[in-house]
Amino acid sequence: MTDSTAFVVTLSCPDRPGIVHAVAGALLESGCNIADSQQYGSPSTGNFFMRVEATTSSSQEELAATLRPVAESFGMTWQINPVGEKVRTIILCSKDAHCLNDLLFQQRSGTLPIDVPAIVSNHRDLEPLAEFYGIPFHHIPVTPETKPQAEAQLLKLIAEHDAELTVLARYMQVLSNDLCTELNGKAINIHHSFLPSFKGAKPYHQAHARGVKIIGATAHYVTADLDEGPIIEQEVIRVDHARTAAQFVQMGRDVEGRTLAQAVQWHAEHRVLLDGTRTVVFN
Known part of the structure; x- marks a missing residue:
């Protein structure tokens, strides 16, 4: 047979x-x-x-x-x-470890069908975490003056590792329009807010100032329009007036990790199709 x-x-x-x-x-x-x-x-x-x-x-x-x-x-x-073929994925991060750790833990556990040949960061804070998981860590500092060279280094790494997906796991840099175009449909970002409200920096603080009753996270494809890319997955949790902005941040971390990992899993399982500014997710 x-x-x-x-x-x-x-x-x-x-x-x-x-x-x-x-x-x-x-x-x-x-x-x-x-x-x-x-x-x-x-x-x-x-x-x-x-x-x-x-x-x-x-x-x-x-x-x-x-x-x-x-x-x-x-x-x-x-x-x-x-079916089940692992998607070669480069992860970008800055200083916050929770999203990166969630992805690497699930990948090692066999529940996330990705292969991570490289981790890239504009800081060295998470290098020990990369070493713990045995994944090469690339420190590429970014300043307004060096941004073009830094993005060229990133594109070179993506090409060298034949990466099919780039994940921004709380990577606190805005990608250039050219890089967003290059990675169209192949880069996923986690925004620590329930989009389309509270875009940009410090969304939990914006939400706290508005007295919201739910906070959440949004995983979306990266586009040149900041935090406007097609949404893949969202999750929310309830809060109340007694919570501080710092507590919003703390409570949001678990949601961010789950939301990003779910979006990456659906992408890796070829369940997400682009429909203009929206996505169709067969889950």
């Missing part, structure tokens, strides 16, 4: 009749057994999205060859990836 491999196929295209039938037919032609299939048609953008997990004895190249004519006929943006 020939061994089977599980693949995940993701696609998006302008919505029209016959897409699911055509995709299912191509998968059948490749000898696929469909284990899971999810689809969504966006009424606001007119786009169609689909995620299929299937097993087959065909190779990835053979499966792609069968799907390619269908993709071309419908004008699809599409991908095929082996």
Whole structure:
């Protein structure tokens, strides 16, 4: 009996009749057994999205060859990836350890399907944490004068390690427009606030000053518009008037770590598709 491999196929295209039938037919032609299939048609953008997990004895190249004519006929943006394949991920951080530690702990535990070849920081504070997990640490200081050179070093590291994803785990630097464009759809940031409110610096203090009753965190793709990227995941917790701004910060740390790790997991499992300024998340 020939061994089977599980693949995940993701696609998006302008919505029209016959897409699911055509995709299912191509998968059948490749000898696929469909284990899971999810689809969504966006009424606001007119786009169609689909995620299929299937097993087959065909190779990835053979499966792609069968799907390619269908993709071309419908004008699809599409991908095929082996199920469970680890996504090569570079993590950026500054001084706060909680998000970085959550990601590395889950990666080591086997619950987060990423491979982390490098950690990059504009400070040395978290170098001991990187050493604990046995991951190379790269200190790249950033000043307004050296920012172009620092970002060039980062891009070089991404290329050298063939990284597919960049995660900003409380990396307290604003990326340039050029770098955001280069990493479009391939960089996830955690914002320590429930967007779209309280953008920018010190969002917990902004929230405290407004007397909010919930605080939260937002994981989103990085874009040139600060804290405006397509949202992947959000979580909130309740607070009250008796809490101080410092307590808001403390309470928010656990939420930030969970929210970022969940977003990274969904991205790594190819569950997130971009729909303009929004995302479609098949979870």
